[in-house]
Amino acid sequence: MVPTLWGRIQTRLFMLATVGAIITLLIVPVLPGSSGPLSERYLNGFLVLAAVGVLGIVWELIYHFLMQFRWEKDWPTLFGLLTLVPEGLVLYFLLRSGAVDVIDPVPPAAFWTHFTVVWVCIWLVTNGPMRVPFIRWRFRGGRVL
Amino acid sequence: MVAAAGIPMYDIPFLTVGGGMGSFVTLDYLRIYGVPTSQMRVVSNIDHPWQTYEFLTRCSQIPRGERIRSDSSSRPDNLWGFPSYALEEAWKEKKPSYLWQILTEPLLNDYWTPRAGTVFENLEREAKRINYWDMLVKGQVRMVRRRAGGGYFTVVTPPDGAAATKRIIFRSRFVHIAIGYPGLKFLPDLQEFRTKHGDYQHVVNAYEPHEQVYEFLKTRPGTVVIRGGGIVASRVLQRLFDDRERYGLQTQIIHIFRTFVSGSHGPHIWSRRKGGDGWAYQGFNYPKSVWGGQLKAQMRKLEGADRAKKYKQMGGTNTPYRRRWQEQMRAGRSGGYYHPVQGTVDRVEHGQDGRLVSYVRSSDGIVREPVSDYIIDCTGLEADIAEHRIFADLLQHGGAFRNPVGRLEVERHFEVKGTANGDGALYASGSATLGGYFPGVDTFLGLQIAAQEIADDLARRGFVKKMGPLRSTSQWFKWAFNSSV
Numbered sequence: 001m002v003p004t005l006w007g008r009i010q011t012r013l014f015m016l017a018t019v020g021a022i023i024t025l026l027i028v029p030v031l032p033g034s035s036g037p038l039s040e041r042y043l044n045g046f047l048v049l050a051a052v053g054v055l056g057i058v059w060e061l062i063y064h065f066l067m068q069f070r071w072e073k074d075w076p077t078l079f080g081l082l083t084l085v086p087e088g089l090v091l092y093f094l095l096r097s098g099a100v101d102v103i104d105p106v107p108p109a110a111f112w113t114h115f116t117v118v119w120v121c122i123w124l125v126t127n128g129p130m131r132v133p134f135i136r137w138r139f140r141g142g143r144v145l
Numbered sequence: 146m147v148a149a150a151g152i153p154m155y156d157i158p159f160l161t162v163g164g165g166m167g168s169f170v171t172l173d174y175l176r177i178y179g180v181p182t183s184q185m186r187v188v189s190n191i192d193h194p195w196q197t198y199e200f201l202t203r204c205s206q207i208p209r210g211e212r213i214r215s216d217s218s219s220r221p222d223n224l225w226g227f228p229s230y231a232l233e234e235a236w237k238e239k240k241p242s243y244l245w246q247i248l249t250e251p252l253l254n255d256y257w258t259p260r261a262g263t264v265f266e267n268l269e270r271e272a273k274r275i276n277y278w279d280m281l282v283k284g285q286v287r288m289v290r291r292r293a294g295g296g297y298f299t300v301v302t303p304p305d306g307a308a309a310t311k312r313i314i315f316r317s318r319f320v321h322i323a324i325g326y327p328g329l330k331f332l333p334d335l336q337e338f339r340t341k342h343g344d345y346q347h348v349v350n351a352y353e354p355h356e357q358v359y360e361f362l363k364t365r366p367g368t369v370v371i372r373g374g375g376i377v378a379s380r381v382l383q384r385l386f387d388d389r390e391r392y393g394l395q396t397q398i399i400h401i402f403r404t405f406v407s408g409s410h411g412p413h414i415w416s417r418r419k420g421g422d423g424w425a426y427q428g429f430n431y432p433k434s435v436w437g438g439q440l441k442a443q444m445r446k447l448e449g450a451d452r453a454k455k456y457k458q459m460g461g462t463n464t465p466y467r468r469r470w471q472e473q474m475r476a477g478r479s480g481g482y483y484h485p486v487q488g489t490v491d492r493v494e495h496g497q498d499g500r501l502v503s504y505v506r507s508s509d510g511i512v513r514e515p516v517s518d519y520i521i522d523c524t525g526l527e528a529d530i531a532e533h534r535i536f537a538d539l540l541q542h543g544g545a546f547r548n549p550v551g552r553l554e555v556e557r558h559f560e561v562k563g564t565a566n567g568d569g570a571l572y573a574s575g576s577a578t579l580g581g582y583f584p585g586v587d588t589f590l591g592l593q594i595a596a597q598e599i600a601d602d603l604a605r606r607g608f609v610k611k612m613g614p615l616r617s618t619s620q621w622f623k624w625a626f627n628s629s630v
Contacts, residue, residue, distance in 0.1 A: 001437060002433050002434045002436065002437050002438030002439075003438060004438055004439050004442050007438075067439075068415045069414065069415065071411070071416065071417060071418045071419065071427070071432060072427070072428065072432040072433040072434060073432060073433070073434035073438050073439040073440055074432070074433035074434055074438060076250065076251060076252055077247070077248060077250070078248055078249055078252055078253075081248075128218075128227040128228065128229065128232075129227060131218075131225045131226055131227045132225050132227055132617065132618055132621045133614035133615075133617050133618045134614060134617075135224060135225060135597065135612065135617050136597065138226070138437050139436065139437045139441070139594050139597065140437065141434075141437055141438050141439065141441065141442055142437075
């Protein structure tokens, strides 16, 4: 899928709400280094997911801008995977610094496991299986609606 | 009137004319959407949909074992494009390196592209699965005309002995035309030479069978002039280089570029294409975002001159940057047997020894007169649409007209503008529709995009039910298990 700006944002939010939510449901109870009641850990997990979504809109604007320097106006598969590094780091430091005070400080191991597993799963689904139920999605630059 | 003329007439709601890749992909979509074979026919003079494609790729030096220039997830046999060809080949051949290549393309590696054979084998599987041959009617279509009362008549000449009459007629509500390239286009100076001297052996088009060139070069050292800077030129060059290497040949190659690209080019930092050594480099026929990204979205909104301008901006002959080809050309330049030059050819004549002399004028005013044994025209399949009788008739009598780049003007859903008739509709896809709201028409994925638009339009008209996520998923499983739609 070669994204348009609106398609990028929609795909991100859609993926977080589906794949991201399912993975979070499955993974939160077994995340390393986390403690406290399960309900709080779930709440925190979903808030992290929401933060990836909100911050992600800004990221997508940046990616869209960078994409303009590419003749093909495409976004190679590998970029979609590697952007987990800057996005993860920025979010991690924001959370550690307490800038996002609705989210409790997350233990590093729990954060990175959760973040990486969700990211890789979304990346895998976006690069193939998504096209099975949604046949028009790839031709619309990633727009779901 | 038709009945009175004694011509047999058959009613069929959806008829596709052509029987090549465009017809196949459209039928595949409609079969998967849920249209039974009894509702559709394809009229064609070829036996299987990939026949012409395979002929052209083989002539232009892509036999089944070689790789075509097409994205891994553009699968005409699988409308979902999943699993991609790369996954399939990696699985079947136990080659994880393909996965690494597809992951790192086009950054650390060349684009991964499928083998021609992989494409054809899968097409055969899918054609069987959708009962393609139950829908095939052999024959030559003479014309498609609007009929009083809506829909269309399609006049067909069946093969000798196949029918009692010389013509048969189909009456349909919907007709789809996908007849491919109207013909080969030769460079004017080469056409003139061929006509004047009746020599079709030494001046050849790369899309014609021209194995005699390579065979001759195996028997004695020779010189070949290549014309053109696109994918076919790259392929032919590779063949010449490969043969040189494999058989220890002495072949000399003179490569004439009309437009010699010496580096990145484009008007703006946001629209600059890479290039060098004569070539403009691009992964596929069009910039990738044509099939779903930004360029597709932009073009969809443009009309008239603005659209033509956008086409011009992203157009131009180009070829992919492939590391193997770069190596071969580098070796050729340093070894003194590959000579790329810029120039336009005024004329071609026979020299005193009977060989071919090209009179090449460069933009700096220098005139060169290279002598060669063969000239291979690699400039393309770009004949005018009116050279095909069906289009000529549609333009003259059917209400169709040309788009800003001179081909057939179609709607965003690929209905041919000006040809609507009652509750019927006439669609076209493929190269004839280049210049429309969607640019990548003459590509695998472009044909699928067109087919989807057509299928969805047919759904709006009540011919079939629009395919949603549930049916799509269940149909995908049927595809995966190779069970009937």
